[in-house]
Amino acid sequence: MLIKIAKPSDLHESDVTPESIYLSRRRFMGGMAGLGAGLALSGHAQANADYSDVPDGNAPAWLKEKISETQWGAITPSDPKKDKIAPFDDASGYNNFFEFGTDKGDPARHAGSLKTEPWSVVVDGEVNNGGRFALEDFAKPSQFEERIYRLRCVEAWSMVIPWLGIPLADIIKRADPTSKAKYVRFETLVDPEQMRGQRSSFSIIDWPYVEGLRLDEAMNPLTLLAMGMYGRELPNQNGAPLRLVVPWKYGFKSIKSIVRISLTEEQPVNSWQKIAADEYGFYANVNPNVDHPRWSQATERRLPNSLFNPNTIDTLMFNGYADEVAELYAGMNLKENY
Amino acid sequence: MASPRIWLAWRVGVFLAALAPLLFWSWQVANNAAGPEPGRYLLLNLGIGGLWMLLLTLSLTPLTKLTRWKGFALIRRQLGLWTLAYATLHLLSYALFILGLNWALLGSEIVKRPYIIVGMIALVGLAVLGATSNRWAMKRLGKRWKPLHKFSYAILGLVLLHFFWVVRADMQEWAMYAAIAALVMVTRLPPVARALPKLRYRFSSA
Ligand code: HEM
Numbered sequence: 001m002l003i004k005i006a007k008p009s010d011l012h013e014s015d016v017t018p019e020s021i022y023l024s025r026r027r028f029m030g031g032m033a034g035l036g037a038g039l040a041l042s043g044h045a046q047a048n049a050d051y052s053d054v055p056d057g058n059a060p061a062w063l064k065e066k067i068s069e070t071q072w073g074a075i076t077p078s079d080p081k082k083d084k085i086a087p088f089d090d091a092s093g094y095n096n097f098f099e100f101g102t103d104k105g106d107p108a109r110h111a112g113s114l115k116t117e118p119w120s121v122v123v124d125g126e127v128n129n130g131g132r133f134a135l136e137d138f139a140k141p142s143q144f145e146e147r148i149y150r151l152r153c154v155e156a157w158s159m160v161i162p163w164l165g166i167p168l169a170d171i172i173k174r175a176d177p178t179s180k181a182k183y184v185r186f187e188t189l190v191d192p193e194q195m196r197g198q199r200s201s202f203s204i205i206d207w208p209y210v211e212g213l214r215l216d217e218a219m220n221p222l223t224l225l226a227m228g229m230y231g232r233e234l235p236n237q238n239g240a241p242l243r244l245v246v247p248w249k250y251g252f253k254s255i256k257s258i259v260r261i262s263l264t265e266e267q268p269v270n271s272w273q274k275i276a277a278d279e280y281g282f283y284a285n286v287n288p289n290v291d292h293p294r295w296s297q298a299t300e301r302r303l304p305n306s307l308f309n310p311n312t313i314d315t316l317m318f319n320g321y322a323d324e325v326a327e328l329y330a331g332m333n334l335k336e337n338y
Numbered sequence: 339m340a341s342p343r344i345w346l347a348w349r350v351g352v353f354l355a356a357l358a359p360l361l362f363w364s365w366q367v368a369n370n371a372a373g374p375e376p377g378r379y380l381l382l383n384l385g386i387g388g389l390w391m392l393l394l395t396l397s398l399t400p401l402t403k404l405t406r407w408k409g410f411a412l413i414r415r416q417l418g419l420w421t422l423a424y425a426t427l428h429l430l431s432y433a434l435f436i437l438g439l440n441w442a443l444l445g446s447e448i449v450k451r452p453y454i455i456v457g458m459i460a461l462v463g464l465a466v467l468g469a470t471s472n473r474w475a476m477k478r479l480g481k482r483w484k485p486l487h488k489f490s491y492a493i494l495g496l497v498l499l500h501f502f503w504v505v506r507a508d509m510q511e512w513a514m515y516a517a518i519a520a521l522v523m524v525t526r527l528p529p530v531a532r533a534l535p536k537l538r539y540r541f542s543s544a
Contacts (some may be wrong), residue, residue, distance in 0.1 A: 090373070203510075296443070307376050310435055
């Protein structure tokens with residue numbers, strides 16, 4: 001059992017949680033049970049992680065308020081000693097966000113130029129309830145949850161990150177997909193003035209960065225739209241103000257700084273698949289049995305590590321979330337659909 | 339022109355300058371300033387450092403032709419050996435810090451991944467050139483020494499190919515090194531090589 005989902009009754013907050021949110025938690029739990037997944041419902045919610053050394057951000061008032069009402073520890077690793085939260089400086093200093101450069105330090109150096117307020121998100125395609133939404137209105141109806149997930153990069157390293165956000169399913173339900181909707185397509189902001197990586201004439205990525213999920217993957221309760229981490233708002237380099245987190249897929253699926261969410265009938269072509277289809281597929285499920293052409297995916301380096309302890313651990317099928325998501329791929333050949 | 343002592347100081351100065359990046363990177367790692375994955379930090383810096391050393395080594399002959407300054411020729415062997423040292427440390431950091439000294443994995447990765455095969459050929463080439471860079475070997479090889487050491491051009495090509503294969507999102511950095519490499523190679527083309535000393539004449543008489 002690799003994750004723990006807190007019972008509402010475990011939480012002190014449950015006493016003060018408004019009824020509607022309590023109910024949405026129940027629905028969430030119901031959704032999980034519906035997957036037939038054996039979940040660790042027992043045990044106590046982990047005491048709030050200690051974020052006292054995390055620098056304060058500069059969140060707008062509405063976001064601060066949403067964060068203060070977060071359901072803390074909604075999903076936590078079942079073995080917090082093994083899955084230790086990475087230090088904030090590492091999680092916010094070692095990033096792939098090619099809109100800001102190719103070096104892992106570039107996003108932290110250059111993402112300050114991104115203006116995240118005001119921000120709006122377009123919801124369109126096969127929906128009855130589309131439109132352009134101010135981020136605030138987009139986020140407000142949902143309860144923020146803290147979810148501590150393993151993030152497995154396709155480059156064979158991983159970190160454990162405490163996200164704050166809302167289930168993507170909430171958003172999709174509100175958009176009211178038509179019967180034709182089969183996939184969800186996401187798009188990152190394109191603005192070369194704010195994003196220096198997009199100014200490079202040597203870039204291999206055809207902007208905007210695009211990602212996609214199958215509708216049932218998007219509706220899976222684990223799939224999160226994050227607006228914060230470490231008890232605060234997202235730093236720009238981590239994909240502020242709105243990013244996807246799909247913990248059983250390689251990190252590149254978790255698209256950053258989202259401006260558009262479209263429900264589609266056709267399977268979207270995600271950016272990395274377009275660049276190198278033999279290296280990166282549409283599904284990109286974490287899978288220790290399917291190597292990247294240039295390295296093995298059987299193991300990963302859990303970061304931070306040190307010179308003489310690479311901290312190499314075995315990579316788990318679906319990044320350890322098999323109980324929750326394996327069902328989605330029943331009968332599929334995962335070697336072909338990598 | 340200058341006394342042997344000054345030449346010695348020049349060579350020691352170059353030695354220290356080539357050593358400095360290694361000390362700096364080690365210092366960064368020791369001070370936790372190299373990020374959450376210090377092994378990869380060393381791996382990538384040593385790779386780029388090795389490429390720089392190779393480019394510098396191969397620039398010395400054209401620079402000598404252009405300037406006739408004896409100092410460049412004096413450090414050619416040294417920089418060649420530095421290239422080998424950086425590349426060896428690059429391989430070592432891969433084996434130690436990325437693979438955690440898992441020999442079986444190292445063995446299978448070396449035969450399975452084309453970019454590593456190419457890197458390995460380049461490294462073996464550098465080792466052969468390093469081993470035959472002393473006076474004794476030069477004497478033994480005689481006329482064959484020069485053609486053998488022309489293999490360094492092929493090594494440059496192999497390293498660029500190795501680097502090309504690991505580029506993911508943006509070619510800019512790679513393109514810059516490829517452009518420098520192309521410039522260095524152009525100076526080897528016979529007409530250009532012949533023109534270099536004339537260029538110097540132009541400069542000095544201007
Ligand atoms: C056995 C030989 C070698 C091995 C196993 C090896 C391994 C590697 C690895 C694992 C990477 C990182 C790939 C990635 O980004 O995922 C790399 C990158 C690189 N290597 Fe090597 N390499 C070898 C030989 C060489 C040699 C001889 C040179 C040059 C003197 C060299 C120069 C580079 C450069 C310039 C990079 C790119 C660094 C960057 O992306 O910033 N490598 N090599």
